[in-house]
Amino acid sequence: MNLETIFIYFLVFFSLFNLSLIFIALMEKPFKKKPYKLNKNLPSITIIVPAYNEEKNISKTLRSLLKLRYPKEKLKIIVVDDGSQDKTYEKAKKFEKYGVKVYKKTNEGKATAINYGIKKTKTEFIATLDADSFPERDCLLKMLPYFEDKKVMAVTPAMVVYEPKNFIERLQHAEYLFGVFLRKIFANINSIHVCPGPLSIYRRKFFEKHGLFDEKNLTEDMEMAMRIQKYGYKIETAIDSKVSTISPRNFKGLLRQRLRWYTGYINNCIKHKQLFKIPQYEFLSLILIFAYVSIFVNFGYLCYISIKNYQLIRDNLRVLTLTGFDVLDLKNLNKVEILEFIFNYFSNPLVLLGLFGLSVTLLIFLIVKKETKERKVFLNVLIFIFFYVLFYSLFWFFVFIKYLTKQKVKW
């Protein structure tokens, strides 16, 4: 047994174990949605929109909020301008005639803006919404029924990328769709550990008992989710409640975002390290640990694929240089040669396993596509399948570099 074989066997078993866990979690509560209705008994809710230099998107976000189906007297919308240098404040101000409250404060970070908003309101539920995100009309109606369970302290939506056009956006579009599925699985085993910025609803009671958002945190939404888990409460997800959000458009922006997210993940894991006590936190601990294992699995997988591709390219280049780059017609291919190739290729267990994994991935995307009614996902899924591991490993690589050289990651 050489190192390569041991790694491959480990990779295979790890993947199969994860797959079995997903399957068990799926069986627990299949994709059943809560029924919802617009009526007078709905609870009061405030949507807080923290905004920093969002003049381009704030109007569209507020318009989408005004279109939400919800009793007007029960819904409050607050914009907290966190010291923008552009026209965010002025643009938001124009919506005051529709009942939107707009505040301006000095720039101290997103968490401070949300906390500022929370202190300005007394409603039973509090939602946070990034200023570059656009919820569908029925989002609140679909999410609130999950609070019937008194242990539920937060509900998250199905997040999708808003109008993906270029490569980076398409990659994220597929990644977010995959995330929708994962979050549903995590919800089934009460292991959600992020409440994403684009529309998460919280029970006010939790803030009163356990404090507001951590203002020094890189990923305050993750910290809040972990805190909710730490105190033994639940976080749910409404898979049919769709929120579109604008995601980084280029590699540099994406890298910046991921440095913040992943470093935030490490920091919050340290802050809430008791979540790693498996006997107490069960599946949640396991998933937090697996997240770390999967980083190394991804690195290893990437190396393996790179070496294999390098060998393939090298061998082909050798043939091409020796034959003077004269590619012979396909008709010259021998039938026996083709049959032997097919037999040899598909009798490799790793190829079969790869095909199995690919089918499972495609199946997951099919399920999510149906649930979220997203369209034109095929190209994005292809990009995801071919490039995600590369990007994911690259981001973690930068995180480790920053961590080892003790550079601070900023917002």
Add this chain to the structure above:
Amino acid sequence: MVRITRERQNFNFKIIVAFLFALILFLLGIFSGYYLNQKKIENIENLEKDILVSLQDIDVLFSEINESNICENKKYLDRIGEELDKYAIKLSFLEENLGKNNEMVIRLKKPYTILLIKHYLLTREIKNCEKIVIILFLYSNKPEYISLSENEGIILGYIKKKYGNEKIKVYSLDVELGLKNVENIIEKYNIKKYPSLIINDEVYSYLDKDKLENIIKDILEK
């Protein structure tokens, strides 16, 4: 300290079930891998049988052929030649999968090489019936020779495809198999290093694509 009451989730039971489930899938994978390997070995055994049958075939041809009927028997020789090509492809896949020094590969290569040499000897006789190029390719998988040998093999594969089996007959002989027939050839042509090519009785060392093509063209146009 806040008392934390998390809902129990039947965690241990589920983990054990997931683990067993994964284990079953894993073992299924291993068994199917084992099964496929078994199939491959069966394939090798069949290949060995086929080669032995072809050997008997060519022996019959040997005993029947004489100078007067040699050209009429060409079609039988061509048919065995096609079989040889088929074996060559299968063998090269086996080499790729199992490695060039695999015991089973070497065991198969011996009867195959004998078959090749016999075919070569007969083909030499029909040289007078029509214009053909006969290439004996002597190679070695020893570390000092393997790289150039592989290169020459690639070039010969290309040439064969380009000019077709009718005009070009390539016989690739592994000199490390310890076969008397092969050693006779090495002695006869006084070959010291590999790869070496014997093209219509002329000895050459490594030839690149252009040189080889020029030699072939010369012979065919003569």
